[in-house]
Amino acid sequence: SAMLKLKGIPASSGFATGPAFLYQDQELQIERRSVNDPGAEIERLERALAAARAQLADIQTKAKAETSAKEAAIFEAHALFLEDPVLLKTVCTAIENERVNAESAWSAAIETYARKIGALGNETFRARAADIRDVGQRVLRLLMGLGEADLSTPTVPSVVLARDLTPSDTVRLDKALLLALCTAEGGPTSHTAILAKALGLPAVVGVGPALLDLPNGTPLLVDGDRGEVVAYPDQTTLQTFLARSGQASQRAQAERKTAREPAITRDGHRVEVVANVGGVEDATTALQFGAEGIGLLRTEFLYLGRETAPDEEEQLAAYNAVLDVMGTRPVVVRTLDVGGDKELAYLDLGHEANPFLGWRAIRMCLDRPEFFKVQLRALLRASPGHNLRIMFPMIATLDELRRAKALLDEARREVVPANHPLAETIQVGIMVEVPSVAVLADLFASEVDFFSIGTNDLTQYTMAAERTNERIAHLSDACHPAVLRQVRRVIEAGHQAGIWVGVCGELAGDPEAVPILLGL
Numbered sequence: 244s245a246m247l248k249l250k251g252i253p254a255s256s257g258f259a260t261g262p263a264f265l266y267q268d269q270e271l272q273i274e275r276r277s278v279n280d281p282g283a284e285i286e287r288l289e290r291a292l293a294a295a296r297a298q299l300a301d302i303q304t305k306a307k308a309e310t311s312a313k314e315a316a317i318f319e320a321h322a323l324f325l326e327d328p329v330l331l332k333t334v335c336t337a338i339e340n341e342r343v344n345a346e347s348a349w350s351a352a353i354e355t356y357a358r359k360i361g362a363l364g365n366e367t368f369r370a371r372a373a374d375i376r377d378v379g380q381r382v383l384r385l386l387m388g389l390g391e392a393d394l395s396t397p398t399v400p401s402v403v404l405a406r407d408l409t410p411s412d413t414v415r416l417d418k419a420l421l422l423a424l425c426t427a428e429g430g431p432t433s434h435t436a437i438l439a440k441a442l443g444l445p446a447v448v449g450v451g452p453a454l455l456d457l458p459n460g461t462p463l464l465v466d467g468d469r470g471e472v473v474a475y476p477d478q479t480t481l482q483t484f485l486a487r488s489g490q491a492s493q494r495a496q497a498e499r500k501t502a503r504e505p506a507i508t509r510d511g512h513r514v515e516v517v518a519n520v521g522g523v524e525d526a527t528t529a530l531q532f533g534a535e536g537i538g539l540l541r542t543e544f545l546y547l548g549r550e551t552a553p554d555e556e557e558q559l560a561a562y563n564a565v566l567d568v569m570g571t572r573p574v575v576v577r578t579l580d581v582g583g584d585k586e587l588a589y590l591d592l593g594h595e596a597n598p599f600l601g602w603r604a605i606r607m608c609l610d611r612p613e614f615f616k617v618q619l620r621a622l623l624r625a626s627p628g629h630n631l632r633i634m635f636p637m638i639a640t641l642d643e644l645r646r647a648k649a650l651l652d653e654a655r656r657e658v659v660p661a662n663h664p665l666a667e668t669i670q671v672g673i674m675v676e677v678p679s680v681a682v683l684a685d686l687f688a689s690e691v692d693f694f695s696i697g698t699n700d701l702t703q704y705t706m707a708a709e710r711t712n713e714r715i716a717h718l719s720d721a722c723h724p725a726v727l728r729q730v731r732r733v734i735e736a737g738h739q740a741g742i743w744v745g746v747c748g749e750l751a752g753d754p755e756a757v758p759i760l761l762g763l
Contacts, residue, residue: 244475249450251425252716253470254436257445258488259423260481263461263474264401266412273383275347281339288334288345291385292325298381299325309418309442317374324378330356346386353379363594377409402463404454408435418442423465425472427454430716439467447472449716502533508761517573519747522561526568536572536630538695539747540565542579542618552589552614558621566629573630575695575745576622577674578615578647580604580636590614599700599709604637609646612653619654626666633669634695639677644690674747676700681729688740694733698748702726721750722759731763 278284299322306315324330330352337348353375361372397403400420405412407428424439429448439446445467457463457474464473464484468491473480506514517538518529526537545553545561553561566574581587582595582603590611595601608615622633635647648671658665673680673687676697680687688694698721703709705726708718720726730746737744750756 246477246480247453247474249453249472249474251447251450251454251470251472252431253467254429254431254448255424255439255444255446255467257423257443257467258484258491259402259445259463259465259467260484260488261400261402261422261463263457263459263463264397264403265455265457265459266403266405266408273346273350274344276344278338278342278344281342284338284343284345284348285335287386288338288349288382291345291382292331294385295378295382296322296325321374321378321381324375325382346383349382349386350379373407373409377412402465404457406455423447423467425450425454425463425465427452499532504533505535512761514761515573515745517575517745519752520565523564523568526565530568534572537565537569537574538745538751539634540574540576542577543581546579546581546587550589552587552617555617555621555624558618559624562621562625562631566625566631569629571628571630573632575632575634575672575693575747577634577636578605578618578622579608582607599703605635605643605647606637609643609650612650615650616654616657619651620658623651623655623658623665623669624663626669627664629666631666631669632672632693634672634674634693636674636697637676637700638673638687639679641683641686641690644673644687648690672742674700675733676704676748678705678729681733684733684736685739688736688742691742693742694737694744696730696733696744696746696748698726698730698746698750701729701748705729721748721753722756727759727763730760734763 299318303315303318303322306318333352333355334345334348337343337352338345341348357372357375357379360368360375362368397417397420400422402423402425403416403421404425405427407426408424421442421444423445424435425446426435426448427450429435431448435446435448445465447465447467447470450472454472461474462476464476464481465471466473466484466487473484476484506516508514515535516533517536518525518532518534519539519541520526520529520537521541522544526540529537542558545558562576580603582592582598582601590607592602592607602610619633622631625631633651635644638644638647651671655665670692672691672693672695674697675681675684675687675694676699678701681701684694702719702721702723706718706720706723708715734744745751746760751760
């Protein structure tokens with residue numbers, strides 16, 4: 244067959260070559276039947292739900308062992324769907340009032356729920372809708388007496404192709420036979436991407452329906468760096484690919500050996516290389532790879548996937564755990580950055596037509612000062628003996644910055660009388676991710692100790708292109724001159740004011756972009 248090149252979105256870097264294994268969803272045929280005993284149907288449903296919870300607990304344990312707690316949390320969220328009182332009441336009411344079988348009532352309720360969530364329109368909600376359908380299928384298979392869908396059927400190491408892969412699918416796969424993941428749908432933040440990165444597998448997503456036309460056994464090359472899938476490669480393409488793959492492998496080994504050495508340019512300029520982390524496990528890994536500190540500690544891990552807000556003591560323990568791992572290295576903590584695209588059960592964030600432009604991050608925190616000060620007090624109490632720095636996200640105006648600093652001062656006044664020790668100096672800075680701050684960087688520079696440029700959102704807001712939408716992925720280019728000019732302006736304003744400037748967006752981790760950033 245003739246060579247075929249398919250282009251998708253890079254989701255997890257790396258190279259793989261091997262035969263295709265096409266995973267097809269098992270479409271379950273749901274029959275709607277009238278029943279004489281609704282009570283018996285509800286009992287059947289409850290047994291299936293209990294079995295599904297047990298399965299999810301097993302999968303969660305497996306995910307923890309093979310990936311990390313962050314990936315395992317996906318299945319904890321699945322288990323929470325099964326406890327949703329509104330969903331369960333809807334199903335039971337349908338069984339009782341319409342006197343229909345449990346499969347039919349459950350299937351209808353799940354589909355309605357998933358459609359509502361999916362219609363909210365961004366990548367996060369689409370992924371949530373896929374989760375709901377995944378859980379729904381699990382319960383249906385149990386109700387119908389079917390086993391779990393068997394995904395580990397490739398008998399040789401293979402490149403798995405699918406329309407999209409649910410979290411359950413990716414964890415059930417036999418990792419020993421997995422070379423790469425490629426999906427026709429999905430964006431760079433889909434579960435396929437998250438889990439592939441955690442497992443260290445190359446992945447390409449959003450390739451399009453042509454991917455699913457490839458027969459099982461088709462010889463494939465997968466380039467996770469460029470987001471390319473090549474079917475039936477010719478000899479020249481294969482040789483070039485293998486050479487690049489070998490070079491990448493050698494380079495990775497060499498880089499690990501020198502990871503702990505200081506990063507100094509040829510003309511003697513010292514650059515601090517720090518990590519973006521989301522918890523203690525990430526911090527430990529970052530040190531192994533030579534990080535000199537943490538440039539962005541995401542605190543959302545404390546707030547998501549729970550019914551009540553974390554209190555001051557719990558937050559203090561979590562921050563101390565990360566700070567203890569890092570010793571006296573600098574740790575920049577970003578205050579809570581959630582909004583309409585990340586639901587918190589205990590905060591009524593409401594649904595917004597465009598959550599990326601909505602009531603989120605510092606905007607929400609300033610409107611909920613008592614809630615916000617719990618985090619600020621915990622951070623202040625965690626500061627002694629460490630190099631802790633506090634960073635406010637999504638700042639758009641000087642007024643917001645001043646109000647946030649005033650709340651930090653209030654929190655300090657509340658901590659001091661309780662005789663909690665505090666670090667003598669704590670640097671306070673902001674994320675530069677809204678163009679208004681980049682334009683007025685000289686005015687902001689005199690009121691903060693540092694700038695950290697969030698290139699992901701700065702690009703999104705500059706190019707008016709939602710970064711999780713695969714249709715306009717070509718606009719999400721952080722190296723666009725309109726973005727780079729703003730980056731340069733921020734660096735110049737910062738250095739003129741004598742403050743340090745860092746980059747914490749994905750751009751800082753892109754080897755091709757590093758020379759440009761150094762040049763700025």
